[in-house]
Amino acid sequence: MIDQHLEQMLLTNKRKFMIPASLVATVNVTNSLDHAFLVLTKDHYAKIVVVDNDNHYRGLISLSMITDHLLDTHKIAINRLQKLVVGDVMQTNAPVITNPFDVEENLHLLIDQSFLTVVDDDQHFRGIVTRRELLKAVNYTVHNFAHFYQVQNK
Template sequence: MFSPAIQHLIEEKSGAFLIPASRIAFVQEDNPLYHAFLILTKMKYAKIPVLDSKQRVVGLISLAMITNEMLTPDDITIDALSELKVKDVMQVKFDTINMVQTELETQLHLLVDNAFLPVVDDKGVFQGLLTRREWIKAFNYVVHNIDHEYELIPKSHKNLS
């Protein structure tokens, strides 16, 4: 459980955690693999969300997943890029969160193993991303501002009084 003081300061910044869907690069599950390859390469992202026709997150796709399909035992071929669809290659097991329902501590624990978490609403519709980077920025805010709002006295000093 978070310290109440830290929880309060992080909650002050929690609204800024979400990078809205309108600013996120994504692909549709029925896109050809070459489309995902182009998006990932041009945007210089390692991994992006995959959405279905109802804007629900159904997977994640990475450059590594795509290049793995291009490798044969003896060669590299681009044939898979036009033969396969994103849904044929995408990661289907991944964590998502709902910003209203998922506690801050749970978000932090999930970000230990994920560079980002897709954020969905109650119907599973993609709302945006929560990134480890945004959480680190919030932690930086706490570190630099906790003394401005709270008087912190080490417990060892209390015993001396």
């Protein structure tokens, strides 16, 4: 459990924790792999969120997931980019969260993820919490804690 004083400081800029869905690059579960490949490459993302037509979260897709499906034994089967859709290759078991301000849960999950997908109770995509933003909060806290609190040895 995180000390309440530390958590309070970590949440100082909590409005920056979640990047809203409207600002996050996504692809549709029915998009072709060539579309997803272009979005990932052009925007320099390693992994992006997959949604359906009603903006429900469906999974994540990365360049490595796409290239894994293009590899044949002796060559790259580039024609598969038009034949397969995002839903054929996406990851569906990535963790999702509903509370972007649960610092303890987010810290644990962001050890193995660069971002966490935020959904509401109906699985509508609301945004992402990035490891970068949480690390900025940690950085602020460890550098400013003594300005707010006096620590005494037990």
